[in-house]
Amino acid sequence: MAYSYQELLEKNRRYLWNPFTQMKEYLQDEPLIIERGEGVKLIDVLGNEYYDGNASVWLNPHGHNRRELNEAIIEQLGKIAHSTLLGMANVPSILLAERLVQLAPENLDKVFFSDSGAEAVEIGLKMAFLYWKHRGRPEKQIFLSMKNAYHGDTVGAVSVGGMDLFHASFDKLLFQTEKVSYPYPYRFPGTKEECKEACLRELRERLEEKGDRIAGLIVEPMVQGAGGMIMMPEGYLAEVEKLCRRHDVLLLVDEVATGFGRTGKMFACEHEGVQPDIMMVGKKLTGGYLPVAATLTSDEVYDAFYGDHEEVKTFFHGHSYTGNQLGCAVAIANLDLYEKERLVEYVAETSRLLADWLSEIGQLPHVGEVRQLGFMVGIELVRDKRTKEPYSWADKIGVRVCRRARELGLITRPLDHVITLMPPLAATPEDLKAMVRILHRAIREVTES
Numbered sequence: 001m002a003y004s005y006q007e008l009l010e011k012n013r014r015y016l017w018n019p020f021t022q023m024k025e026y027l028q029d030e031p032l033i034i035e036r037g038e039g040v041k042l043i044d045v046l047g048n049e050y051y052d053g054n055a056s057v058w059l060n061p062h063g064h065n066r067r068e069l070n071e072a073i074i075e076q077l078g079k080i081a082h083s084t085l086l087g088m089a090n091v092p093s094i095l096l097a098e099r100l101v102q103l104a105p106e107n108l109d110k111v112f113f114s115d116s117g118a119e120a121v122e123i124g125l126k127m128a129f130l131y132w133k134h135r136g137r138p139e140k141q142i143f144l145s146m147k148n149a150y151h152g153d154t155v156g157a158v159s160v161g162g163m164d165l166f167h168a169s170f171d172k173l174l175f176q177t178e179k180v181s182y183p184y185p186y187r188f189p190g191t192k193e194e195c196k197e198a199c200l201r202e203l204r205e206r207l208e209e210k211g212d213r214i215a216g217l218i219v220e221p222m223v224q225g226a227g228g229m230i231m232m233p234e235g236y237l238a239e240v241e242k243l244c245r246r247h248d249v250l251l252l253v254d255e256v257a258t259g260f261g262r263t264g265k266m267f268a269c270e271h272e273g274v275q276p277d278i279m280m281v282g283k284k285l286t287g288g289y290l291p292v293a294a295t296l297t298s299d300e301v302y303d304a305f306y307g308d309h310e311e312v313k314t315f316f317h318g319h320s321y322t323g324n325q326l327g328c329a330v331a332i333a334n335l336d337l338y339e340k341e342r343l344v345e346y347v348a349e350t351s352r353l354l355a356d357w358l359s360e361i362g363q364l365p366h367v368g369e370v371r372q373l374g375f376m377v378g379i380e381l382v383r384d385k386r387t388k389e390p391y392s393w394a395d396k397i398g399v400r401v402c403r404r405a406r407e408l409g410l411i412t413r414p415l416d417h418v419i420t421l422m423p424p425l426a427a428t429p430e431d432l433k434a435m436v437r438i439l440h441r442a443i444r445e446v447t448e449s
C-alpha cells in the first residue's frame with residue numbers, strides 16, 4: 001500500500017468532491033475508502049470487509065473481481081481500447097447490439113449506445129421527440145412522466161424526474177412536462193386495486209385532454225427505484241401500455257434499475273408482457289465494470305430517421321466514448337455469464353427465500369412496509385406503524401440505520417427513510433441471509449434506541 005488511510009483521507013478532503021454526498025457530514029464521519037472487491041464483499045484500505053448490499057449502487061450482478069470479466073477486458077485490450085462509433089463501427093459494439101436485441105422484448109430492433117443511464121434517457125427522449133417531427137406531427141412534443149420518478153441527473157433526465165428532494169431546486173433549468181401519479185398502494189387511502197384504478201383514471205384523463213400533443217410517456221417499469229422502491233400493482237403497467245397505444249403516445253421504459261434480472265425477469269416489462277417503443281438500460285450491462293448504457297428502439301422509430309442526405313434526418317447525437325470496445329467486450333462476457341449461470345432464474349427462485357427472511361424485518365415496530373420484487377428490496381421505516389406517520393428528513397433515520405449496518409459489515413444506502421437492499425444477483429442464500437440479519441439488527445437497534 002503506497003498511502004495510508006490518513007493520507008488518502010487528507011487527499012480526499014483536499015481534492016475530491018463525491019457525488020450525492022454532503023461533504024461536511026462525510027468528512028466528519030469516518031469515510032470509507034475501498035481498495036478491492038472479492039465476490040459480494042468490498043474491502044477497504046484498512047482491511048475491513050463488507051457485504052456490498054447495494055451492488056455498488058445497483059450495478060453489480062456477479063460480484064467483484066470475476067475472472068471471466070477481467071479476462072474479457074484484457075483480451076480486448078490486446079486489440080484496441082477504443083475507436084469511435086461516429087460514422088464507423090467496431091466488432092464488440094455490433095455483437096453486443098445483436099445480443100441486446102435478442103434478449104429484449106420483441107418490438108425492439110435497434111440499439112443506440114451511450115455511457116450512463118441518464119444519457120440513455122436523454123437519447124430516448126430526443127428519439128421520441130424527433131420521431132413525431134419526422135412523421136409529420138411536430139405538435140407532439142410534450143413528455144408525460146411520473147411524479148416521484150428518477151431517470152438520472154442530467155438536465156433532460158431531471159426534467160422527466162419527479163423527486164422533489166433531488167429535482168425541485170433545478171426547476172428553472174428544466175423543460176416542462178406533464179406529470180401523473182405512480183401508484184403507491186401503501187400510502188393510498190384505499191385498497192391496492194382502488195389505488196391502481198385512481199392512477200389509471202388520472203392517466204386516462206390526461207391523455208384524453210393532451211394526448212394529441214404528447215410525444216411519449218416515460219416510466220420506471222414495475223418499480224420506482226430511487227423514489228423509494230415503490231411497486232406497481234399487478235396489471236397496471238399493461239394498462240399503461242394500452243392507454244399509450246390508444247392515444248398514439250410512445251411508451252418509453254427506463255429499465256436502468258430493473259433490467260438484467262434484478263426483478264426476477266430479464267427485463268421488468270416481461271412481468272406484464274409489455275412491448276415498449278423505447279427502452280433504456282445501463283446498470284448491470286457491463287457486469288458493473290465499465291460505463292456503457294443503451295437505448296433500444298423499434299424499427300418503426302429507426303425508420304423515421306432513415307433517409308437521404310438532403311432530408312437531414314440524421315440523429316445528431318453521440319458521445320466521445322459511445323460504443324467503447326472495452327465496455328462492449330465486458331458486456332458480452334457479462335451476458336455470457338448470465339446464461340451460463342442461469343442467473344435470472346436463480347434470482348426468481350431465490351427471491352422466495354429472501355422474502356421469508358425479510359418477513360421478520362416486517363415484524364419490527366418501526367417498519368411500515370417491506371417491498372420486494374426479485375432482488376430489489378425497499379424497507380420503509382415509519383415513526384408510527386399504526387398511523388404510518390413518516391420519519392422526517394431531520395431524523396436522518398435511513399442514514400443512521402445504514403451507518404450502523406456498515407459497522408456490522410454491510411454497505412447500503414438509504415433513500416431518505418427507505419432502506420434498500422440490492423445485492424449482487426449472484427449472492428448465495430447464505431450471503432443473503434447474513435445481509436438480512438445485519439439489516440434486521442441495524443434497524444432494531446437504531447429505531448428502538
Ligand SMILES: *Cc1c(COP(=O)(O)O)cnc(C)c1O
Nearest residue numbers: 116117118150151152225256257
Ligand atoms: C440509476 C438510474 C438512472 C441513471 O443512470 P446513471 O448511469 O446513474 O446515469 C436512470 N434511471 C433509473 C431508473 C436509475 O435507477
